[in-house]
Amino acid sequence: MTTKTTRTASTTTVRRTTVALATAAVLTALQLGGAVASEQRHESGPWRGAWATSPQSPTAPFGPNWSEQGFSNHTVRQVVRVTTSGTKARIELSNRYGTTPLRITGATVARTDKGASVKAGSVRQLSFGKGRSVTIPAGGTTYSDGVPFAVKALESVTVTLYLAAPTGPATFHTFSSATSYRAAGDHRSDRDGTAFTETSDSWYYLSGVEVSGGAAARRDGIVTFGDSITDGVGSGLNANNRYPDELAERLAAAGKPRSVLNHGIGGNQVVNDTTWAGEKGIERFKKDVLTEPGVRTVIVLEGINDIGGSGPAFPGGPTAEVSAERLIEGHRELIRQAHAKGIKVVGATLTPIKGSFYESETNEAKRLAVNEWIRTSGEYDEVVDFDRALDPKGEGVMLPAYDSGDHLHPSDAGYRAMAEALDLDEL
Structure with a gap:
């Protein structure tokens, strides 16, 4: 369930500045016809x-x-x-x-x-x-x-x-x-x-x-930002069962359909660039989230690859080790960027890793420390406890029914449980 903190972000329209094309690129394009x-x-345009x-x-x-x-x-x-x-x-x-x-x-x-x-x-x-x-x-x-x-x-x-x-x-x-x-x-x-x-x-x-007209005129969009667990790895093919899909379905069933945009990248990290999983989150957030029109809220679920990526299991080779303190500072940077644009930020706790290729005593200690900060610091506008949604007893392991099989990525049922943990009114 989402818990409320004392901080509230103002709501403003997210605008994207017009970028001029380089003269050489224009000439090349004209030559191609x-x-x-x-x-x-379009700053005042209707698109969402x-x-x-x-x-x-x-x-x-x-x-x-x-x-x-x-x-x-x-x-x-x-x-x-x-x-x-x-x-x-x-x-x-x-x-x-x-x-x-x-x-x-x-x-x-x-x-x-x-x-x-x-x-x-x-x-x-x-x-x-x-x-x-x-x-x-x-x-x-x-x-x-x-x-x-x-x-x-x-x-x-x-x-x-x-x-x-x-x-x-x-x-x-x-x-x-x-x-x-x-x-x-x-x-x-x-x-x-x-x-x-x-x-x-x-x-x-x-x-x-993007669409215009009808419900698109409302400026109440939600962006889900994160790694493979936002991206939907482990969910069924062509089933639209990622947690953002399930959230969109909950909103529609409640008679309040809203734009829910998925900006997860499998393998992505908050503070490290990767060879195959995109630029670090604190950089791509500007391009992927802050450029979306009509966004009011962003849900941040990221950091498990920063914690586990320094080990041999990370594809493409290990990335630099990240301390819990450094990861928390990365989250603070995402909050600052969102608040500067008037966007409300919901922080999501990092989900269980026991039994997965990321499991180690050191990694679990970092995960618990970051989750404690997300839950108690008051720096996020709201908190959703995805960790407890998948591990109600707090044992550090995903419930078997919610596990896709690798003990890291949820199943369709797990993604549904995550979506159900979000308070629609607080979004």
């Missing part, structure tokens, strides 16, 4: 996040995916579930970790049917500055023009990208817990999915779906 990506948020994920650099620490090779004359179809309703939609595309301009030849949005199929009559062509194609500079982000496309909370939509020219290594998100589909050639407008013969369990280039 089509629209040039303009990386900006309906779905999001955090971009990562190309890597393959857990087996092959499509990020390192990229695409050439491929169509990529990706299914996501939105958490709030609207009457118009647009997509966000990221080339954050690209080293060359990215050419999007065309894109569509449609209502999801089964697998790679979409519902008849639902395909909408997307434009970018009124053109069907767009070039995104290396390091850049772009948004499609809005298209009339009414969606309801918890409805799945399918976004399809056609990438005619070689892309080089692709900005992506490793752990999607969802199936993405690939076809050779241009199949962006296909209704059926027969051409999409290849699959991947990652997302590529797509980093957001």
Whole structure:
């Protein structure tokens, strides 16, 4: 259950400053033809996040995916579930970790049917500055023009990208817990999915779906920020059973659907950069959370990889050892950043590690010390005790029913228990 502390953050609109494009990138894009990506948020605009994920650099620490090779004359179809309703939609595309301009030849949005199929009559062509194609500079982000496309909370939509020219290594998100589909050639407008013969369990280039109209006008969005336990590792494939999904379902069932955006990255750390799991949390928080429009609250669940990452079990090799004091200071930095933007911050206790590859006496002592600070310091605006939600007796071990099998990541039932531990009114 969430407990309240004496500190309250004011609520203001999160704004993203317009970023000017480098002259060289503009010239390159013009040479390629089509629209040039303009990386900006409309400060007074109506757009609100309906779905999001955090971009990562190309890597393959857990087996092959499509990020390192990229695409050439491929169509990529990706299914996501939105958490709030609207009457118009647009997509966000990221080339954050690209080293060359990215050419999007065309894109569509449609209502999801089964697998790679979409519902008849639902395909909408997307434009970018009124053109069907767009070039995104290396390091850049772009948004499609809005298209009339009414969606309801918890409805799945399918976004399809056609990438005619070689892309080089692709900005992506490793752990999607969802199936993405690939076809050779241009199949962006296909209704059926027969051409999409290849699959991947990652997302590529797509980093957001935004909506306007309807409930999107409210400025009450929630961002969940963290590592693999926010990302949903251990949950069922294509089941939308991550804890942020379960939270969105609780809000909708209560008649109060709200935008719930998942900015977890499996393996991510608060104070250490990693070779495969993204920039450290205190840096990417600025890019992934503070740029989202209409956000009122962020839930922070991160630090277990800082504690366990210095050991031999961490993929890609050990990272620098982090003391409990250093990790707490990292959490304080996240709180400062959120409060500077008027965002309320909910601190989540770190979940059990006994029986996992992170278990050691030293690591458990750090986890307990950080949790004691989260629960008692009063520095977070609210606290949710995910540790006790998964380990009600306080024995340091996850209940078997809540364990996905590795004693670190929750099962679908465990993620549901986490979502149920949140007080909807206090959010």
